[in-house]
Amino acid sequence: MDTEAVEKVVRMPSVKRLPGYLCILRRFQMQGRELVSTTHLAEEIGLAPIVVRKDLEITGITGKPKVGYPVPELIEGIENFLGWNNATDAFLAGVGCLGSALMGYQGIRNNGLNIVAGFDNDPAKIGSTVHGRSILPLKKLPDLVRRMHVRIGILTVPADAAEEVAQMMISAGIKGIWNFTTVDLKTGPDIVVQKEDLSSGLAALSVKLKRAKEKKEEETES
Amino acid sequence: MDTEAVEKVVRMPSVKRLPGYLCILRRFQMQGRELVSTTHLAEEIGLAPIVVRKDLEITGITGKPKVGYPVPELIEGIENFLGWNNATDAFLAGVGCLGSALMGYQGIRNNGLNIVAGFDNDPAKIGSTVHGRSILPLKKLPDLVRRMHVRIGILTVPADAAEEVAQMMISAGIKGIWNFTTVDLKTGPDIVVQKEDLSSGLAALSVKLKRAKEKKEEETES
DNA sequence: TAGATTGTTAATCGATTAACAATC
């Protein structure tokens, strides 16, 4: 019986746009701005004001008509909503090109995720550090997940190892996997997987370029 | 007057899923499979069969009832549709962690994009090679874009340099920018920009994890 | 006060999903 609880709908497209607002708002805060309107935010991020207003709605932060939203409150509201106010520890498996880059990527650190160690099978990598974090043998991952209560795993291993390493993570207690492999992981219903796929962005770019080219050729003809 | 031309609608969500099918199909081809049904493809990629059928529709490749689709034809059809049958040359600006990773990322090479050189302002990097490709001074980019007729630029520079470097690319003739910075680039209508944003994926993961946790706590209570 | 901006409800648009005849 839904007496009190208002059915809160969380639209994923809105969630995915929140980090963009957060980035801009942090810059505004450094510049000493205290208030911001959706009109202004929209201009900065390249979206329509109505989109911004709808997106901010999900955080529960309200603004004042004619005035706008208070910048610090909005930042806190977004961080709270995303659970980024306290950084969450994460392990990364597969310290190749992409894995190393992620370990050094500033954007991740600013966004609520703290990669505490990297894991790999390559003896040449084990024992070294990447951006200040140790690289440990992959087989030590389960034990450390248990001891440190790590809940997030970043998967940057080769495709043929993806399923195995993911299962290793899950068995040890990992609840969320940020999956950079091309593999569709078979997991239980209580495990959250976020698949990241660079090639889909490239596909979008390719098709948009192709269409732009065709359009231009049509114009040239006529 | 649209006498002949059938209005072909290209849904971006479908476009973005095509590389996933392509990856699986290439594996099937190596395994010697000649035919594939949408049911089977759907199972591999973790989507519903109807989604796969709708997605493949945009490539123009048709299957045979009861039989399925011919694997080689489907591969060629997707590659053609995406323009990935001939690799396109690209320049990358900003050889930091992420830029270096992209230069070495096998997935890009397999997907119609050939990063021919990297560009940076750091004297320590200039003259070196990353994954076999030279790193050149950023100021040489415009001239080389013109001489080599490069149409795609990959932007992995720091945020505060993004707008300037993008303008440099565009002035020289770059038509499409794969933008890995957090900046919303101001470009003309004939320039295609594909923005890639890791933090939006992280936001989605965070919110999904949070909801899973809340759901579990509710169950424990009752 | 006047006008910009919010919050909210309704309308439109597009993507996903369902249904089903055609067919190998």
Add this chain to the structure above:
DNA sequence: TAGATTGTTAATCGATTAACAATC
């Protein structure tokens, strides 16, 4: 033949966009 699978049309769902009263 029977049944699985395609291709296509229709129905549903959800996201975006528009409209507008409330208000600082």
